[in-house]
Amino acid sequence: MxxxxxxxxxxxxxxxxxxxxxxxxxxxxxxxxxxxxxxxxxxxxxxxxxxxxxxxxxxxxxxxxxxxxxxxxxxxxxxxxxxxxxxxxxxxxxxxxxxxxxxxxxxxxxxxxxxxxxxxxxxxxTTRNPNPALASSPKLAKIDELLEELHLMAGQKAPKYPALRKRLIKTPSLGGARPKATVQDGDDYWLVKPTIATDVSNTALLEYATLKWGARAQLNMAECRLYQDHARSAVLVKRFDRTGAQRHMVISGASLLETEYPASRHYGGQNQARWSYPLLAQALRRIGAPKSDLNELFGRMLFNALCGNDDDHPRNHAAIWNQQERKWRLAPAFDVVPNISDMPRRLAMQLSANRWDISQEALLADWRYFGFESIIQAEQYRNQKIKQISLAAKVLDDIGLPQEQVQLLRLHMNKTIQRLT
Ligand SMILES: Nc1ncnc2c1ncn2[C@@H]1O[C@H](COP(=O)(O)OP(=O)(O)OP(=O)(O)O)[C@@H](O)[C@H]1O
Ligand SMILES: [Mg+2]
Incomplete structure (x- = not known):
């Protein structure tokens, strides 16, 4: 032992x-x-x-x-x-x-x-020293070097900027599967997620467009920016767990749901039983999040269905401690990206008990966990959100996504609206 x-x-x-x-x-x-x-x-x-x-x-x-x-x-x-x-x-x-x-x-x-x-x-x-390692993150001004180095790392190539490479290898603890790094700009920290060589389309642009789309539909999305030059694109997502030197307490949806993500060999697939929006809503309520967060989670589930983001797994949700309110709150939505190669009919998390399918019944069956007084109120919220999301889709044209992607997203949204109403 x-x-x-x-x-x-x-x-x-x-x-x-x-x-x-x-x-x-x-x-x-x-x-x-x-x-x-x-x-x-x-x-x-x-x-x-x-x-x-x-x-x-x-x-x-x-x-x-x-x-x-x-x-x-x-x-x-x-x-x-x-x-x-x-x-x-x-x-x-x-x-x-x-x-x-x-x-x-x-x-x-x-x-x-x-x-x-x-x-x-x-x-x-290993000692009582908290050792927060305050070494500063690369600066936003150096983003082109950073993107070049991330590109080389993803392709297993030798470093062009060895000091930067060393730093990126030392600080890989932010989760997720895709290459990423944090840059600092004054008091703000931005998670940089580039489009990579193996992407079939400009994933960074798509993530940027989707976060803007949700925000315009009055959903609480992580703030974002787009970096684009002749060679590379990246979406920059503002880290909600940092303000200057202050780090904010957070907890993942996986932890809130008492489930593993990704599931390990001991756990197998059976734990997907707990990948569920109504269970997440119940956990949020248990830890003291207000009703408005439960409504927001319902809106987020609806948005994921409408935009076609089926990578909405438990580690792509989080709660954050708000010290002013002395409350845990639902964190802004992040990593929201439509699956354009296979527009989904199911989500990664259950919309209601044992229902992963995107349908009106599944959306509404567990309405009572999302902070609504009645099913009528849930339906009214749904209808209003659908209207907002539908109008906000205009942002997709403005942002410069390829026309065929915009058409695909609109088509999917309209078909999904029919399934949900
Ligand atoms: N805006 C943010 N503020 C704070 N933390 C964030 C933010 N966005 C993402 N994270 C954290 O970083 C992790 C990785 O980010 P993200 O999910 O965007 O990456 P990814 O590689 O696309 O993930 P996946 O493997 O789910 O596709 C998240 O699981 C979350 O813990
Ligand atoms: Mg993720």
């Missing part, structure tokens, strides 16, 4: 100081068929100080030193620690750099990613 342990630190939402919030210990199974055991406990010093912030209101909800939280997913990695580790893209970089086998434990990826660029307000360290 190998036992490893790390301190978990939190940047306080009220004054930005770093505090040790707890300790995570992993006892790794020696055989692949066995499960490892991971445990989290809140630090006595954190409890004594009386800090009010739980770092995961669903899975680590009680500020109590007697409670040892055993991690049921990710082969023993605690959910919120999985949230601050890399996904496919970051894992690939770490595997190459540290010669990790494809079977490496999630924990290896967590500790080999630097704290400098982690998602949210948590860091980890």
């Amino acid at each position: 190998i036992t490893s342990s790390v301190f978990v630190h939190l940047q306080r939402p009220d004054n930005g100081e770093w505090v040790t919030v707890g300790r995570y210990t992993l006892t790794r199974a020696e055989k692949r068929i066995e499960r490892s055991i991971g445990k989290f406990i809140y630090a006595p010093s954190y409890l004594q100080a009386g800090y009010p912030w739980v770092i995961d209101p669903i899975n680590l909800p009680r500020l109590d030193r007697a409670v040892v939280y055993t991690a049921p997913r990710y082969d023993g990695l605690t959910d919120v620690l999985r949230d601050i580790g890399p996904d496919a893209w970051g894992k690939l970089l770490i595997q190459r750099e540290h010669h990790l086998p494809a079977t490496a434990h999630e924990f290896e990826y967590l500790i080999n990613a630097s704290n400098a660029d982690r998602w949210g307000a948590l860091t980890i360290s």
